[in-house]
Amino acid sequence: MLGIGTVARKVFGTANDRKVKATRGLVGKINALEPEIEALDDAGLIARTEELRERAQAGESLDALLPEAFANCREAARRALGLRAFDVQLMGGIFLHQGNISEMKTGEGKTLVATFPAYLNALTGKGVHIVTVNDYLAKRDAEWMGKVFAALGMTTGVVYPDQTNEEKTAAYACDVTYATNNELGFDYLRDNMKSELSEMSQRGHNFAIVDEVDSILIDEARTPLIISGPAQDRSDLYIAIDKLIPELKEEHYSIDEKTRNVTFTDEGNEYLEELLVIRGILPEGQSLYDPESTTIVHHVNQGLRAHKLFAKDKEYIVRDGEVVLIDEFTGRMMSGRRLSDGLHQAIEAKEGCDIKPENVTLASVTFQNYFRLYDKLSGMTGTALTEAEEFAEIYGLGVVEVPTNKPIARIDKDDAVYRTAEEKYKAVIRAIKEAHEKGQPTLVGTTSIEKSEMLSQMLDAEGVAHNVLNARQHEKEAQIVGDAGKLGAVTIATNMAGRGTDIKLGGNVDMKVLEAIAADPETDPAEIRARIEAEHEAAEKAVIDAGGLFVLATERHESRRIDNQLRGRSGRQGDPGQSAFYLSLDDDLMRIFGSERLEKVLSGLGMKEDEAIIHPWVNKSLERAQAKVEGRNFDIRKQLLKFDDVMNEQRKVIFKQRLDIMRADDLSDIVKDMRNEVVDDLVDQFMPPKTYAEQWDMEGMHAAIVEQLNMDLPVQEWADEEGVDDEDISERIEKAANEMMAQKAAAFGPANMRMVEKQVLLQTIDTKWREHLLTLEHLRSVVGFRGYAQRDPLNEYKTEAFQLFESMLDGLRQDVTRQLAQVRPMTEEDRKAIMEQMAQQQAALEAQADAARTSEDGPRGENAAAVEGFDENDPETWGNPGRNAPCPCGSGKKFKHCHGRLA
Template structure:
């Protein structure tokens, strides 16, 4: 008997069904325009774009232009790449244009879907970003879809790491820009560290379509993007602490796998104190509870985490002596990414790798706050419904399930639960062997490199040929995935999220056509497609007869969404398929979420060796456990975002202020206001309001005026004059300081003075912001303990971070005023001496020694003619023209010829 809810859905349809139904008339309008658009020649298609652009500029609503734009884009795609979009793809495009997430099953053609809303929104001339999860997909999609956009008369760009600046600017200036989420976020931070508008890469954030939106906006959103610089070297301390961590036993610490945290027991504290004292790291008489021991406790905690919570070949791999992190969701190596707070250094010590210095944060932003910069945001994925609440609450995005072009024919088996991992893997190998013999392709999903390689060796012993796709085989990714649908193929994959290449039965036709077109651009797409389809049609038929792709998962993930992504690889475009999950009571999810009771029950039932329990109830209980984990992770991300929102408000103020300064032709008014505010503060400090003359501190005010304002004025005499009050003294100080700055402007030249003021302002803001970020990090690390005192950590963080921000602004005014008061042009003799020193230091640098920073600091005080001198080692290098810098890596030698690494030289300002 049907439940009331199920019965109502059958009669009225689900809210999602009604949403999809509401856009059917729009699809009918697009289809009705098809015959008219088909009659246009290639120039006619481009002329249509020009017409639509003119109407958009004249104020026409993009919604009104949608039917014509979509019909034009569909015809351009048919001609350029031989693909005519299905009606369901148009529906997906409509919901993307409306700022939603389109949940589309694997194989429904999301790459093509994105072209429709991208084309429509690019008509405004404000640019559209299409965001992918890795550089390979960004380049592949840009190259493939640029044919479509080119046929429409639009430009396409692609952004990638270590791209030449001129090329990057051109990519961002294009109508459609393909890029990874990481590169977009880093470019945003880099832009807000630059000192000149001409150096900025990005335009204002208009519209972004995020592919694999769940992976980017949820999975990766936990970790902020950070641009950092090196701090002091503590490698010896990490090595010393690491020596005794392996000796710690279970009685010494408590391990919380759910929260990924470790704490020491009393026995552990005693053990650590003894070992630290023996190593000479903890002074006699000092305990771990003393405030002076905070840093040591932090180091030991991070070392313990490195040993107990981070596993080699699961969380990271060692490659060329470097610790390379692995993305737990995609299984990819994250080269260049480092764990913060000394954790990466602790892992380096554990593995005997070269320990790199900890970094100081120069700028940071979370993906949540970066993507909320866009005026409109949309996303595509195969699995978003389970996280619909988070998308709505954090990003204001609705999730719409787009119907498949053909009904899904995949058979989803109930989970099979074995008592031990050994029994489970033996059953998996047997199941793979059977399917391989029938010719059915098998995709095996694992959760770590270690498990994928263990299963690979078991299959080798069983004589089953197979491919392995994990972080180690990252380079062969597209080919391995493309071959996974071939007859009898067995592919072991570590996390299939965001792979971006469909597994098509008999082989990937699109990839073959794409490669053939790249090899022979003159060939007609339709002819190539016909030939390639004929070649693999026979093999596809055999695969279909064998039952289509069999997805076999070796474990349940914490998130249902990741499981659904793996399962969704089978049964694309109405193909037959099958999915099975093989589990054991020793799996992480089962173990952490109470498999003890189930184990006892199975023992009582008398389960035999190799037997599995298979029942829909098991599926439901597992889904409930997964839903709990998802809910907890959402709460963690929400809490993190609340803290980051506090910093984000401050970040917007600072970045906005920087932009105003860069856009201004004359910042003299800003520096004057700062100077006058400093004078007001000085007078208020040394001549308190409503105080008597004998309470005034004339000596202190004189010294402060000399130090902060650079003026030598007789404050003591002023105070002794009859009828002088604080207002008169304020006016005299202001007049003296303004006259001093007017004289400097004359000495330097007005134009030079304006440049100096602007550069000083930007440099000081950047320095203060860096210090502020460090203070906020420290505040975040301790504010959680306020909860023990019944105080809300978030409220405490808001209040104290606001006070710190006020201190930043006050310090900024004082520092800028003081620096401007102290600068002076160099005399001819000083300038000559300076140039000789710099030449000598650069010679020393090429011989392997480091030049001192004093010359650079002094040069900042000289007039701007010195800064434009050609570099004696690389005459083509011009530090004011980034196009002469080339494209050095951060660890390569700086092109200026200083002998330093780029990141320690001109790369600091890049």
């Protein structure tokens, strides 16, 4: 008997069906405009953009402009790329414009889909950011889709690491800007460390379209972006501790693989203490439990984690003598990313690499809080429904499943579970060889570099030709994935192959078309595409006859989404294909999270060697284990966000304050208010309200005024006057301080004084904010222990973080007042001293240069010969010597001291 919910869905359709149905009217309007737009020439498309832009900026809603904008964009894409968007692609674009996540299967053309809402929203002139997962895709998509935007009269920019500030500013000023999530976040932090408005790159956060939105907003959201600066170098300590770890035995520590944590046992602590004393790391008579030992304990724990939880070629690789982290979700290298709290240094010590100093945080933000800055956010991916709850709760994003252009024909087999890893890999090799012999292209998914290379060696032993794609070959990623659909191709890949380039049967037509267009830009793109597609047909048919792409996964990932991404590489655009997962009881997920009941069932069946159990029930059991892990990871991210929200409110206040200061022409009122508050605090401290004159500490106040305001005031005499109270004293100090600053402003000149005030304010805010971030980090690391006292750690953190923030603002007022009180205009003596110092430094540098030149080229003196053809009266015969080069006249003097003075 059908449930009420099932019956209702049959009658009314699901919520997703209703959303899809609601867009059909809009798609119909776009299609109805096609003949009109097709009739326009190329200049007509650009003119239509200008008309739409004027209407948008005059206040017409973007929803009203959508049909015309989408129709114009579709025609531009057809002309520029030879691609005409399907109706389902227009639907995906509509959902993105509405601020949703469009879940579109692999091969449905998400890159093109993003151009529609990007074009529409860029009409406002506020800019649109399209976010990709790596720099290669950002550059590729900007170049590829830039042709569409150019045909529409819009500009396209791309942001990537190591650009100059001018290049970044120009890229952000474009109508549409392609960038990675990392670069966007770092640029936001960098901008809020600048001291001039003109140096800021980003121009606001209007609308972002996030490609592979689940990877960026879910997988990477656990790690905040941090800009840091070097701290104290402790290389010797890391190396000394690293030598101790291999001497530990299993009984000295315990590993919890579920939480990825490792701790010392009591026996381990005692043994470690003895070792540390013997090696001279821990002073005699000092225990590991003493407060003075905190730093050593911290480093020892990180050393243990580096050895027991971080494996080479799984969590990281060593490349050119440097430890480079591997993204656990995509298998890609994360260049420039470092583990915090000394863990990265501990791994460098373990691998014998150069140990870079630890860092202190200068600025940080989580991806959750960065992307919530946007007025409107949307995203697209092939796999989002399993995380719909998190998208809704954290980002307010709905997930809409967009129908495929053609029905999915892929066959998904049930998981095959073997007893041991050895049996599993034997079966994997058999399956690969079987598919290879009939010409079926095979994509083999692995979870680490180590496993992909082990499988590669096994295939080499069997004589099967194949490609390997992991972080070591990331430069060749597009080419390897592009070739993965060719007849008989075997590609072993980490999760990298789950993202980016399409695997197309018979090879990637788009890559061939792009190469051909670049080689022959004069020919019509549609003509080039038609020719290459005709050549490609025979190769595609052969692969289809062989069964399409076979995706063979050698392990299940913690997240169902990652598995679905890999599976989704096969069966694009209605292509045939199949997917299968080969597992064993030794796999990490099965061993750590798999139900004990499953193990009992498998062992109870008395399975023979090389025999697998294949049953839908096994799939369900594994999915339940994955759902548990996903739920736990969601909780971790939610907790991270709750703590970061506290800091985020403070971050917004500070960053807004900096912006207001940079925008202001005159800060004298702000500075004056700060000074007056400092005076009020001093008077309250040394002349507490409702106290008698005998209880006042005028000596202490005098010393504090000298320190804070750089003034020697007769406060004791004032206090001895009849009828004087705290308010009178406060007014007199404020008046004297204001007069002193007015005199300074006159001496500096008003414009110079305003500049000094601005720089002092910004520098002091930055210094105080950095110190505050460090304090919050320390608070965060200890506040968890409050739970033992039955107090909520989050509430404790909020309360204390607010108190620390208020304390920081008090310190800010005092520091700004003290620094401004001590600045003074440069006197003539100061200027002369600086000029003399610079002249001495210049003379020393020139003497070094002369000595170096003499040693290289032999002595040059009065007997040096003039350059042939030199005519003292004709500068054209002098050549083009450098200012510090010998003069071509042969005098032996430098050119700048000889004829160069005349030139």
